[in-house]
Amino acid sequence: MHIVVILPRWVGDLVMATPMLRAIKSHYGSDARVTGVLKPMFAELLEGTSWLDGMVFYDRRSRDPSRRFFAVAKKLRSDRADIALIVPNSLSTAALAFAGGARRRVGFARHWRRLLLTDPLAPLRKGLRVEPTSTAAHAMDLAAHIGVPRHPLQLQLATSSSDEALADHVLTRLFPGRPSDAAGPLVVCNDNGAFGASKAWGGEKMAQLSRFLLQRIPTARVLVHCGPGDRDEARETVRLADHSSVQSLADEPTLPFGLSKAVLQRAAVLVTSDSGPRHIAAAFQTPTVVLLGSMDPRLSRSDQPHLVEMRLNLACSPCGQRECPLVHHDCMRLLSVEDVGRATLSLLAGSGRAGIAPETLSMNCRAEHSLENH
Incomplete structure (x- = not known):
């Protein structure tokens, strides 16, 4: 057949x-x-x-x-x-x-x-x-x-030895002396907007999130992921973050899928717009915080453990449009750095992939919450 x-x-x-x-x-x-x-x-x-x-x-x-x-x-x-x-x-x-x-x-x-x-x-x-x-x-x-028994909706991909070697090379160059998780968790940020501007959170907020996380996990390495069409936005995020532990893939000569797969597989957590990299991460069961704006979350779900969906319940959302028809872009603009940051810390604490004692991350989350309530 x-x-x-x-x-x-x-x-x-x-x-x-x-x-x-x-x-x-x-x-x-x-x-x-x-x-x-x-x-x-x-x-x-x-x-x-x-x-x-x-x-x-x-x-x-x-x-x-x-x-x-x-x-x-x-x-x-x-x-x-x-x-x-x-x-x-x-x-x-x-x-x-x-x-x-x-x-x-x-x-x-x-x-x-x-x-x-x-x-x-x-x-x-x-x-x-x-x-x-x-x-x-x-x-x-x-x-x-056609008679095929249903399987769990667990996404799956694979990496090759050349993919892993390329990721080793890139991370060693971007974070000298700190290429592995033993030197601190790898946090990947992705604000890909290939579908349209309605899915993007913005470089300024990604930069603020990077600083928020580094203040609470000083050993973290923050990598801004990008595709060929997002290089300038990734560079701008790094510039705005203004921290040696925030780097991007923007200046890599090529951006093959193999590099993305290997990097996302290694990530302790991914913070991302609702775009392709979130599904690549899901294929490796990487903990993910996804920022949902104009899209209905039901369109993108699979059997993914350690997933947090951040979405505001607005009357106009989800509209499914590439550009905000009301211009204000509130569904993404009003997602706060603090809320996303706390969700990221909580996910890291629960997933066990941070390379840091969960109680340390939990203490950071509790301390942040306590400070805001006084």
């Missing part, structure tokens, strides 16, 4: 599909050949996993004609799938499975694509509205539809 899985185009959604891939491979083993259809850059993200027997690279915006719609459809037709599982809910991905000749095309009947599917699944609704569901959950629903 040949199963094609058309995977999402966003980092976080792709990582959220890993429980489904693991479940399919566990169920079928060598009785099925599983091919992933994915963006070329995601091959590195999945490196070290063993769920895909082959990959077909697809990016409808690619400059390479061989990776655009018609060329990929032709390639899929030449190795026709028995089943195509379509994880994204877009019309174009259903059309790709149809044009690629898959005998069964399984996906959710949304966005006018029902007629392109042989197995249209009805999304969960409340009245006429589709209920928000995470990619991890609805991807597992697709696998369950």
